Amino acid sequence: MKLISNITFLLLVLLASCSKKIEIKPEYQLDGSSPLATIKEADNVLTGAYDGFQTGDYYRSSGPSGAYSVVPDIMGDDLIETKESLGNYQTQAEWRYESIEDDVQATWLGAWNIISGVNIILRDIDNIASQDPKAANRIKGQALAIRAHVHFDLLRYFGESLDGNSTNRGIPYVTKFDVTAKPGRSTVKESYEKILADLAEAATILSGELDKPINTDDNKTRIDWLVVKAIQARVNLYAGQWQAAADAATAVINQVELSSIDDFPSIWNDQSLEEVLWSVSFENLQDGVVYDNVFFARGNRSTYRPAQGLTALYDQANDVRYSTYMANVGTLNDIVRTPRLVVIKHLGKGTATDGVVNWKAYRVAEMYLIRAEANFRLNKETEALNDLNELREHRIDGFTGGAETGNALLTAIMTERRKELAFEGHRFFDFKRWNKTPINRCASNTDTPSTICSLDPDSRAWAWPIPFNETIVNPNIQQNDDY
Known part of the structure; x- marks a missing residue:
């Protein structure tokens, strides 16, 4: 497949052991040339696809990219580079990326490798479903959802627009495993339609009979029906399909409490x-690699600090998010520094400070914010305010319900979204979907080595460039403007 730039597709299937640690030895390697013969093989390939989310190309921030964890906040206005930085992520922070950047290519290839894996499953699963129809449903539904989720994430970075009706260039939507394919780009509107079609099919399948639960009360590491509804809510919000966003969010809210x-x-x-x-699973594999986060990394180096424009929004004495997300920290891991405000939101499991912690990809709090924003757009201000107040009451001790209306209500919803989802990989994409609202972090830029701190609506940087290697081997894919 030319979407992986002629690199031979190799899926390393990682099998979870009975313990909480993840085994790093693959049971077998798969190049996709032979059909899957058993349900067990399909299940193993699904495990390999989930493993792709743990890499530095996706949610792991200590790898070459961390594109869907730390980078969107670094590209927004919630984080400011500090003098402790060694220059990591500076290209993204200053919006200077080019098509030859390693991080751009890693983000592109990491996503397509996951898609390739689930497309192998979807190619073969119906042919082996008779072996165990309920297990086949469980596997197929997750594979469809993963394919939709990853295509959506690609659209967020590489799409020229996030308007659901846009005819600008979106992304290729690949539904077949074919290493010789050279697909062109769908429009943004067509990309959304294909994403939502996969999610609708996944929701139908996963609401049916399955051989076993996908997630349990003490394990949320996979995509079940509730996660599919959450993905639908997020996608529809971005696309501006307000009623569909509200309906999907409601399905989640009705079953999960704050x-x-x-x-x-x-x-x-x-x-x-x-x-x-x-919650995307991260464990210390004991292989010499620490899966730390760049905000407050191993060795006590705080490379990006919370921006003053963000911290000023919190009731610092009563809002539990302030003390949960950040703290004044000096000495840590035997390294002595002057206390300064750092991000501690992803510091570690339990009392650990090694940065090994699961990535919370979807939470019900986001669903309240999605429904509030969608209902406001639908002129349902009472419903929007109710959701906003419900969330604030669960975060701010002694909070008295607000009574905002009109533009003040919309501003309050956007402010609460910023406070709640800080450092979770949303901020840059929110600016982009809000019709490329200008980013200006200059007011909070007092201690950064960089002097580049604003992004205008007409900048090319709202869309990442298609990797150079991809455009060379695939003549059907068009580069984004001005790259």
Whole structure:
């Protein structure tokens, strides 16, 4: 497949052991040339696809990219580079990326490798479904959902627009495993339609009979029906399909409660799964690699600090998010530094400070914010305010319900979204979907080595460039403008 730039597709299937540690030895290697023969093989390939989310090309921030974890916040206005930085992620922070950048190519290839894996499953699963129809449903539904989720993430970075009706260039939508394919780009509108079609099919399948539960109360590491509804809510919000976004969010809200103020901090050190829908599993593999996060990395180097424009929004005495997401820290891991405000949201499991912690890809709190924004757009201000107040009451001790209306209500929803989802990989994409609202972090730029701190609506940098290697081997794919 030319979408992986002529690199031979190799899926390393990682099998989870009975313990909580992940085995790093693959059972077998798969190049996709032979059809899957058993349900067990299909299940193993599905495990390999999930493993792709743990790489530095996706949610792991200590790898070459961390594209869907740390980077969107670094590209927004919630984080400011510090003098402790060694220049990591500076290209993204200053919006200077080019088509030859390693991080751009890693983000592109990492996504397509996951898609290739699930397309092998979807190619063969119906032919082997008679072996165990309920297991086949469980595997097929997840594969469809993964394919949709990853294509959507590609659209967020590489699409020229996020308007659901846009005829600008979107992404290729690949539904077949074919190493010789040279697909062109769908429009943004067509990309959304294909993403939502896969999600609709996944939701139908996963609401049917399965051989076993996908997730449990103490394990949320895979995509079940509730996660599919959450993905639908997010995708429809971006596309501006307000009623569909509200309906999907409601399906989740009706089944999952917000955490209490007392329990909220435990979500972030993996001591609680309250309100978590999908938590991408990260464990210390004991292979010499630490899966740390760049905000407050191993060795006590805080490379990006919380921006003053963000911290000023919190009721710092009563909002549990402030003390959960950031803290004044000096000495840590035997390294002595002057105390300074750092991000601690992803510091580690339990009392650990090694950065090894699961990535919370979807939470019910986001669903409240999605439904509030969607209902506001639908002129349902009462419903929007109710959701906003419900979330604030679960985060701010002693909060008295607000009574905002009109533009003040919309501003309050956007502000609460920023406060709630800080450092979770949303901020840059919010600016992009809000019709490329200008980014200006200059007011909070007092201690950064960089002088580049604003992004205008007409900048090419709202869309990442298609990797150079891809455009060379695939003549059907068009580069984004001005690259």
